[in-house]
Amino acid sequence: NAGVTQTPKFRVLKTGQSMTLLCAQDMNHEYMYWYRQDPGMGLRLIHYSVGEGTTAKGEVPDGYNVSRLKKQNFLLGLESAAPSQTSVYFCASSRLEGFGQPQHFGDGTRLSIL
Amino acid sequence: RKEVEQDPGPFNVPEGATVAFNCTYSNSASQSFFWYRQDCRKEPKLLMSVYSSGNEDGRFTAQLNRASQYISLLIRDSKLSDSATYLCVGALNAGNNRKLIWGLGTSLAVNP
Numbered sequence: 001n002a003g004v005t006q007t008p009k010f011r012v013l014k015t016g017q018s019m020t021l022l023c024a025q026d027m028n029h030e031y032m033y034w035y036r037q038d039p040g041m042g043l044r045l046i047h048y049s050v051g052e053g054t055t056a057k058g059e060v061p062d063g064y065n066v067s068r069l070k071k072q073n074f075l076l077g078l079e080s081a082a083p084s085q086t087s088v089y090f091c092a093s094s095r096l097e098g099f100g101q102p103q104h105f106g107d108g109t110r111l112s113i114l
Numbered sequence: 115r116k117e118v119e120q121d122p123g124p125f126n127v128p129e130g131a132t133v134a135f136n137c138t139y140s141n142s143a144s145q146s147f148f149w150y151r152q153d154c155r156k157e158p159k160l161l162m163s164v165y166s167s168g169n170e171d172g173r174f175t176a177q178l179n180r181a182s183q184y185i186s187l188l189i190r191d192s193k194l195s196d197s198a199t200y201l202c203v204g205a206l207n208a209g210n211n212r213k214l215i216w217g218l219g220t221s222l223a224v225n226p
Contacts, residue, residue, distance in 0.1 A: 042218040043158070043201075090157055100146050100205045103214075105157035 002026050006091050006106035013081045013113050021076040021109050023091030031094045032074040033058070033103065034066060036087040043090070049074055081113045117141055117215045118204050124221040131192050135220045137202030138184045144204035144215070147185045149176055151198040152219065158201055162187070192224045 004025045013019060023032065034046040045058030049068040063085060065077045074093075078085060088110050092103040119138045127133045139147075146165045150158040162169050164185055168177040175188040185204075189196055202217040 040218070043216040045213070100207050102148060102160040102163055103158075105159070107157045108155075 004106035025093040029093035118217040120217040148203040150201040
């Protein structure tokens with residue numbers, strides 16, 4: 001049982017490049033989330049989804065886009081990467097009524113923007 | 115004031131010690147709480163859920179005090195493997211205000 005899988009695990013980009021981070025979960029969870037974690041800032045929610053075909057903005061959505069075309073996948077896109085987006089990105093999922101339910105995390109993507 | 119506040123530590127304790135962390139929250143509408151542990155450069159993992167007054171799981175006890183707006187985590191008989199950062203999380207599910215509020219974490223080092 002894989003749980004939540006993130007790809008890639010590491011990536012280095014140049015400023016202005018674009019990329020997509022993929023998150024896949026096999027637990028049939030309705031809710032999925034993208035966070036970033038920076039030193040001294042804690043976990044901050046970028047975007048989330050409450051079901052297939054839906055997305056919503058979190059705390060720090062600027063510079064990111066997301067899509068949830070299939071229930072098991074949640075994609076995070078950076079259209080034009082900036083050094084301020086250097087961070088560790090975590091995807092998570094939870095059952096229905098997600099904000100009151102525990103979240104299951106992927107093991108993270110370490111992204112550096114030069 | 116942060117919505118969820120934790121003492122960042124570090125807490126340095128010997129093996130076998132009992133250690134307690136507190137987490138205070140400012141939004142009285144927070145309905146449920148969680149403790150996650152996060153090892154260095156790893157993802158957060160759920161340790162305990164706290165939906166009412168408290169919860170106990172082996173060496174770990176979490177208590178919720180709604181009157182004083184704090185959650186505590188007690189670890190008994192500390193093991194070296196308990197060394198990690200412990201994140202306190204509050205869940206708001208009030209109408210259009212639905213979110214998780216993450217603390218910055220408390221660092222614990224258990225020493226031999």
